[in-house]
Amino acid sequence: xxxxxxxxxxxxxxxxxxxxxxxxxxxxxxxxxxxxxxxxxxxx
Amino acid sequence: xxxxxxxxxxxxxxxxxxxxxxxxxxxxxxxxxxxxxxxxxxxxxxxxxxxxxxxxxxxxxxxxxxxxxxxxxxxxxxxxxxxxxxxxxxxxxxxxxxxxxxxxxxxxxxxxxxxxxxxxxxxxxxxxxxxxxxxxxxxxxxxxxxxxxxxxxxxxxxxxxxxxxxxxxxxxxxxxxxxxxxxxxxxxxxxxxxxxxxxxxxxxxxxxxxxxxxxxxxxxxxxxxxxxxxxx
Numbered sequence: 001x002x003x004x005x006x007x008x009x010x011x012x013x014x015x016x017x018x019x020x021x022x023x024x025x026x027x028x029x030x031x032x033x034x035x036x037x038x039x040x041x042x043x044x
Numbered sequence: 045x046x047x048x049x050x051x052x053x054x055x056x057x058x059x060x061x062x063x064x065x066x067x068x069x070x071x072x073x074x075x076x077x078x079x080x081x082x083x084x085x086x087x088x089x090x091x092x093x094x095x096x097x098x099x100x101x102x103x104x105x106x107x108x109x110x111x112x113x114x115x116x117x118x119x120x121x122x123x124x125x126x127x128x129x130x131x132x133x134x135x136x137x138x139x140x141x142x143x144x145x146x147x148x149x150x151x152x153x154x155x156x157x158x159x160x161x162x163x164x165x166x167x168x169x170x171x172x173x174x175x176x177x178x179x180x181x182x183x184x185x186x187x188x189x190x191x192x193x194x195x196x197x198x199x200x201x202x203x204x205x206x207x208x209x210x211x212x213x214x215x216x217x218x219x220x221x222x223x224x225x226x227x228x229x230x231x232x233x234x235x236x237x238x239x240x241x242x243x244x245x246x247x248x249x250x251x252x253x254x255x256x257x258x259x260x261x262x263x264x265x266x267x268x269x270x271x272x273x274x275x276x
Contacts, residue, residue: 007087010141
């Protein structure tokens with residue numbers, strides 16, 4: 001692998017990790033919102 | 045009032061951060077001059093160092109929040125502590141991945157057990173164990189134990205930072221304040237990325253903090269309903 005190959009590998013790894021983490025946060029957020037909505041509905 | 049205004053500001057700040065990230069990436073990959081000896085691979089520097097800086101800042105936030113929690117038992121401080129530690133681990137993981145990718149073509153090896161690299165790995169392991177403790181322990185004492193662990197973990201941060209000053213290491217000396225010199229155009233791109241990554245880290249920490257508060261709200265409603273005997 002040449003110099004550019006290592007550079008792109010590092011950048012792809014960085015953004016893959018950030019992308020996955022943002023995805024995890026977004027999924028967790030929508031799951032909890034739904035859970036809270038359901039709990040409030042069943043509590044009424 | 046402030047909380048609702050901050051909630052409204054979040055998407056605007058997120059868009060500004062995303063634009064800043066795109067601009068900083070363009071500056072790092074295209075505009076910054078190519079380093080003479082290492083070539084293009086040196087551009088990893090614009091992600092590697094700002095990621096390390098952001099991780100250190102987040103671990104510092106974790107330390108302060110942990111101390112505040114131990115002193116005042118404020119649950120919001122505890123929520124901030126766990127949020128900053130988690131986002132800090134994400135940035136520290138990037139440091140540990142981009143470092144070896146940069147080292148391979150420059151040093152000829154992926155990894156060496158020198159003080160800077162080893163202490164960074166130990167730092168990562170300490171905060172991963174902190175997160176494991178938070179995740180898998182149900183005890184009421186968990187936040188207190190985690191806060192104490194966080195204080196000990198933070199002691200490793202200055203060791204990581206100053207290791208290249210006090211020990212002979214494979215890792216290069218800092219380019220700023222360490223006797224090295226950096227082309228002014230490179231310095232400009234580096235400072236831009238440092239600022240952008242700090243903003244990005246703060247935004248991620250804020251998002252994670254909101255998630256943590258929501259999680260606690262759900263748990264509170266669940267326990268209230270189970271006390272009232274509401275079927276779930």
